[in-house]
Amino acid sequence: MKNKPNLLGSTLLTLILFSILNISCSSENEINELEFQNEANKTSTDFLVVKATNDSKCYDIFKNPNREYKYSSGNDVNKAVNDIIDDRTCFADYSQTTFNGRTYGIYQIASGTNHIDDLQPRMERSTPAINTGDLGDGSFVRFTGYVTIKRAGHVSDSFERDDMRDKAGTYIAQAKGKHSGGGGSADPAICLIVAKPRFSGTKQVSFDIYREEIKERGGSGVTGRQLVFLTNIPANTRKFFRMENGFKGTGNNRKHYVNVRIGGTDYNWNVPSPNRALQAKIRFGAYRCHGGEAEILWDNVNKILKKVPE
Numbered sequence: 001m002k003n004k005p006n007l008l009g010s011t012l013l014t015l016i017l018f019s020i021l022n023i024s025c026s027s028e029n030e031i032n033e034l035e036f037q038n039e040a041n042k043t044s045t046d047f048l049v050v051k052a053t054n055d056s057k058c059y060d061i062f063k064n065p066n067r068e069y070k071y072s073s074g075n076d077v078n079k080a081v082n083d084i085i086d087d088r089t090c091f092a093d094y095s096q097t098t099f100n101g102r103t104y105g106i107y108q109i110a111s112g113t114n115h116i117d118d119l120q121p122r123m124e125r126s127t128p129a130i131n132t133g134d135l136g137d138g139s140f141v142r143f144t145g146y147v148t149i150k151r152a153g154h155v156s157d158s159f160e161r162d163d164m165r166d167k168a169g170t171y172i173a174q175a176k177g178k179h180s181g182g183g184g185s186a187d188p189a190i191c192l193i194v195a196k197p198r199f200s201g202t203k204q205v206s207f208d209i210y211r212e213e214i215k216e217r218g219g220s221g222v223t224g225r226q227l228v229f230l231t232n233i234p235a236n237t238r239k240f241f242r243m244e245n246g247f248k249g250t251g252n253n254r255k256h257y258v259n260v261r262i263g264g265t266d267y268n269w270n271v272p273s274p275n276r277a278l279q280a281k282i283r284f285g286a287y288r289c290h291g292g293e294a295e296i297l298w299d300n301v302n303k304i305l306k307k308v309p310e
Contacts, residue, residue, distance in 0.1 A: 057110045057293075058090035067116050071096070078105040081143065081284070081303045082125040089113045089121040091293070104148065104297040107286035109170070111153060111293070124285035126176075127303045132278045134307035137254075140246025143282040145301030147172055147241045149207050149233060152195045152296075153289030161196055161208060162227040167290035169196035169210070174287070175245040175258040177271075178279040184218025190245070190271050191258050194288070195233070195296075206234045209262060217273045230260070230267045238299075239263050245280040246306075256280075 070076070070083050071094055085094045092108040107123045114121040127141050152170040159166035174192040191214065195207040210227045219225050233239055242261040249255050256274035260267045271277070282303075286296040 057113050058115060059092070075103075076105075077103045078125060078298055078301050081127055081145075081301050084125065086122065086124050086126065086283075086285075088116040088119070089123055090115040091121065092123075094123060097297075102299055104299045105301075107294075107296045107298065109153075109286050109289045109294050111289045111291050113289075120288040120290070122285065122287035124283045124287055126283045127281050128305060129176075129279050129281035130305055130307050133309060135247050135277055135280065136308035137248060137250050138246075138306065139280075139308040140244050140304075140306050141280050141282055142242065142244040142246075142304040142306075143173065143284060143301070144240075144242045144303075145284065146238050146299050148236060148238045148297040148299075149195050150236055150295040150297065151204050151293060152197045152207055153292050153294045154197050154204075155291035162210065162229060164212075164222045164225055164227060166196075169194040170289055170294035170296065171195075171212075171287040172296050173241065173243055173282065173284040175243060176279075176281050176283060177245065177256075177277055179217045179273070179276040180278055181217070181276055183216075184220055184224070188214075188218060188220075190214055191269065192287075193230075193243070193260065194227075197235075198232070204235055206232050208232050211260065211267065211269065213258075213269060214272065217276050228269075231262055231265065233262070243282050243284075245282055247274070247277070247280075247308075 067088060068084050068086055071085065074096070076083060077096060087094060089109045091110040091113040095106045097104050097106055109121040109123055127143055130139055130141055149172065153168065155167040157166060161168070171192045171194050175190045176187060177190050178187065192212040194210050194212055196210065197204040198206045198208060209230045209232065211230055212225055212227050214225050216224065240261070240263055244259045247254065247256055254274045256271040256277045258269050258271060284298060286294050
């Protein structure tokens with residue numbers, strides 16, 4: 001006579017194995033800095049599931065008709081630089097997320113979603129400016145903070161990454177400054193820090209960071225600017241960032257510099273024609289997205305202005 005199977009023993013063994021596997025999976029899936037991408041992606045995409053307008057990326061609840069506004073949904077963790085947000089995208093409003101006890105400001109843009117003007121979409125804040133008469137030896141405007149790059153705009157083309165014609169990437173910060181003698185924009189960018197994505201399959205896994213710098217005052221486009229590689233930052237990695245737009249020396253020895261520190265490394269640069277400078281300021285957030293979407297997080301931001309009359 002055959003023995004009947006021990007159902008109780010089998011059941012207990014199954015439960016024990018299930019418990020072991022469940023504990024193991026729970027340990028592996030604990031949220032940590034390496035898992036920040038998945039958790040933050042879940043938070044940032046869920047609230048965008050709303051009805052689109054005219055099959056575009058513009059959403060009814062994110063149209064910001066006034067372009068500039070203040071965050072009104074709680075304590076603004078980026079207001080130490082400026083409480084005014086320059087928002088030229090109908091893709092999303094400025095928002096915030098808290099992770100591991102730290103609150104981040106979220107700057108999200110998408111290609112083709114500037115509903116304010118004909119320029120590239122952006123969501124930025126600006127430091128106050130120091131102007132003519134306050135640009136003496138030792139004056140500067142300094143921005144500090146921590147940046148986390150989740151994704152950046154991307155366009156597939158035939159150009160090299162350091163070619164000004166390559167439209168991949170999103171600016172995370174820029175130094176600005178008006179100048180005398182004409183030429184270029186009325187409110188020109190002196191240099192911009194651009195993040196260009198690297199991929200593993202379809203996933204953005206890291207970002208090459210370039211300084212897009214002017215060759216001459218008023219320089220723009222392919223002939224007026226150039227790209228200089230600085231470093232690579234892994235995706236979803238919180239990095240210290242500092243930009244200082246300032247002046248040293250007088251007369252023929254005068255220097256106008258824009259110095260950047262990313263993580264623990266300095267990237268210093270002297271601006272052409274320093275005696276033509278009339279203003280210095282800094283903007284940060286997310287700017288430019290020729291393709292896809294960009295999401296840049298900033299936390300623990302601050303500013304320092306030092307004005308030295310000439």
